[in-house]
Amino acid sequence: MPAPAKPTSASVFARTALFIALVLIGITFVVPFVWQVLISLSTRTEVDLLTRLGFPPSLQPENYARVFTGGGVEDGGQLAQRVDFARYFFNSFFVAGWVTLLQVITSAMAAYAFSRVRWPGRDKVFLLYLGTMMIPGVVLMVPNFVIILGLGMFDNYTGLVIPAAFSAFGTFLLRQFMLTIPSSLDEAASIDGAGHWRIFTEVILPLARPGLIVLAIFTFLGNYNSFFWPLIITQSPNMRTLPIGLMAFDSSYGRETPLIMAASLMAMIPPIILFLFLQKYLVKGIQLGAVKG
Incomplete structure (x- = not known):
């Protein structure tokens, strides 16, 4: 040797x-x-x-x-x-949690329609849907605000959640992931008498779990740290979220820098814990989702 x-x-x-x-x-x-x-x-x-x-x-x-x-x-x-930091903490968790749940559901259903169901013009519609990702979010702020104001959703949880419940990026991410699942599974389930809903819930979703977790992580963190939309859609202090609530420690009376830093550190704990527990799913989901375009 x-x-x-x-x-x-x-x-x-x-x-x-x-x-x-x-x-x-x-x-x-x-x-x-x-x-x-x-x-x-x-x-x-x-x-x-x-x-x-x-x-x-x-x-x-x-x-x-x-x-x-x-x-x-x-x-x-x-x-x-x-400064009611506990209230801001609850608001951020509540809004981010509901947005994550709704966005995962809507994105998964749209991704299934774009990847597993054959219908005329599917790919062209998907390209148009994907093209909305190129529109800057700031451009849509005023139209969204006018719509939310007209629907009576200003300064409440509905106005914070509903506009973020749909995502072209989430649909794209899950579609790419679902394309890696063999179509033979759909055909076998169809032969057994399963319809689209049963195939979606009992075949595709369990196999797409890593992709769902990746989208959930991205969505939760993005909305947990959201600043601009909650700033313009909320008015009362009890509807503020964490990023906006931190500004309350800096007022005309002075700036409580130690409390700002302490609050910022505590606000960092949930995302860190979430990442540590779901890190393996995050890496696996990104790798599998990038296999097939």
Whole structure:
């Protein structure tokens, strides 16, 4: 058995350089997060001192409790503006959850119609449907707002959910995934007497689960972090979502930078947990969905 080849000086240098580069890139990503944690543990008057010294003189873990228990912007040591962070947290979860559920259902049904059902002009209609992805979302803001206002959905959950319940991207993603499923399964189910609805629910959907999970992750994160549409469609404070609610810590009375950082860190926890638990489905779904065009 031949002895393993010894690494050359060039390969050792390349590996060392790669390791150093990866460490530097990792530090670049970690430092802002550490800085955010330190600021969230400081007081409002210590933020400037933290900038100069690099570490807060006193740790204030109660900042996190203040965020969830109705703390807000203080003026002269008195609470001048209360921020209902728990309500914003609930609103973001509620809206993102419903949008995710509805968008997965509508996209899956449309993807099935475009990939498994043969009907005249199917591919041409799909291209037109896909072309709507090229229209900037900002262009549709005013028409959508006028429609929502006319339907009486302004400043309520319906106006936040319904416009985002349909997605051309979701349809495209699931269609590409369903095209990888053998058509022989549809034919076998049809021979057994199954109709389109039964084939869709009992054959296609179980096999398309990785793609459904990928779409659910993308949809949830996108709507959980949505800012512009909730900003223009909501007016009352109890309808605000997290991205907008964070602005409440910055008012005419002053800016509660430690509370902003603490609230931002807590807002990051759900997406991180979601990604960690569903990471394998995310990678698998993207890989399988890219097999066939």
